[in-house]
Amino acid sequence: MYQTDPPLSPSETMPTMYDLPSEDPEEPGLPDEFHDFQPQLLRETCQPPNYPKEEMFIGTDLNLYYDSHHLLWHKRPDWFLVLGVTPAQQQQDLRWSYVVWQEGRVPFLVVELLSPGTEAEDLGQTLRSANKPPTKWQAYEQYMRIPYYVVFDRYQNQLRVFQLIVTQYHEAELSEPKFWIPELELGLGVWQGKYQETEGLWLRWYDGAGNWIETSKEHAQQEHQRAEQERQRAEQESQRAEQESQRAEQERQRAEQESQRAEQESQRAEQERQRAEQESQRAKRLAEKLRTLGINPDDL
Template sequence: MYDLPSEEVGESGLPDEFHPLQATLLRLTFQPFTYPSEQVFSGMDLNIYYDPNNTRRYKRPDWFGVVGVPKLYEEQDLRLSYVIWQEGVNPFIVVELLSPSTQKEDLGEIEAEPDEPPTKWQVYEEILQVPYYVVYDRQNSSFRTFHLQNQRYQELEILDNRLWLAELGVGLGVWQGSYQKVDRLWLRFYDASGNWIPTPEERERQRAERFRRLLLENGINPDEV
């Protein structure tokens, strides 16, 4: 398994097990404190249509976050895709998980031929002008972040594998822990106190642990409740 690639370079392939798990963890912990929860949307492996004059053109980030749009499309339905000219708001942050077939395009190391659609990098930087573009390399468990400045991406310095996003009131960092019973380094969001934003499952466990401690403090055996 470790010697054979999960996908061939140049072939589209399908994501390995890591991609959906990592994208889901980002979705569950993306809770900007500067926006109400009903005005936050995040997409996983969802088409972003960006050209109203050519509706066959789209990009499909591993994960992206948008603020200032309803969580549900027109506040009533789950999205089948994210259509820029209908939504009226571009993604604020995009995360791509590096893989052999897409790494050069993800890092802006190749340019599209004149008769081909623009690359991901070109779409995120020039067309959608996504403020923060992140690439995560699970092989060395590190991420790189590019910030849009003067309409061009400039790489930001990452300290201690953490990056604070002041506009959203959250940070993005690498966490060592167990998610879905897989212990490894994961990319996830943290709050202003530096604490990792819990998933609903983690929040429920924390609530149960607090209740257990409360019972013990009052001399009650939790196993008998």
């Protein structure tokens, strides 16, 4: 018999999620869990007061075709918003991609979620190769001329906003990780909280008062809390009304008792008056009898 080394545990022999990322090495940036959750939060909270939902199209990880002279040129933003375009009303009309020359409108705003594999491309640090399509930055800035380009780095808690001025993107100076977009009457900011049961830093929309726009779940929770508070207030009011009713009944009973006592006192007083009257009459009769006998009652 001979002894061998004990077998390694699976954690020592099998690759982890960091060894097997979801990204295709030939096409970086394919969705991981964060790239799934974060666009959902942006979609849920994008509720501009001056644009109804039927006048907005939101794309998530959808191929964006932008040059009618080069039909296969496309980018795939993590999230983008188009104003003045109607979303699909029927399932069979759901878009397979967004084609600018067919829709007639370019995106108003694009959001890219920074990851190590796409950082240089997202921030315009890569150069266009010969005989290759334009870079993402060039496509957004020069071809589509998208008014707002937002880049969010959750690892560094950094929000960067680039605004198209004339023909070039200029980075906005942010004193805090928030940026107001007047055309939408909404702002984008970094929020610390729990979404999809996951605590972390999230990009979401806020309103003119600085309040974070609620998700449908948060709205339902708020409605439930308000309903519960209303129920408790109604219960308290009912209890107070019952207590007032009981106090009123007690007051009525006390008043009734006082009335009965007063009536009894009145009866006793009447009885005393009658007794006094009877005693007076007896005294008069006795005095008269004494006088008939020749006795002056006053001398007694």
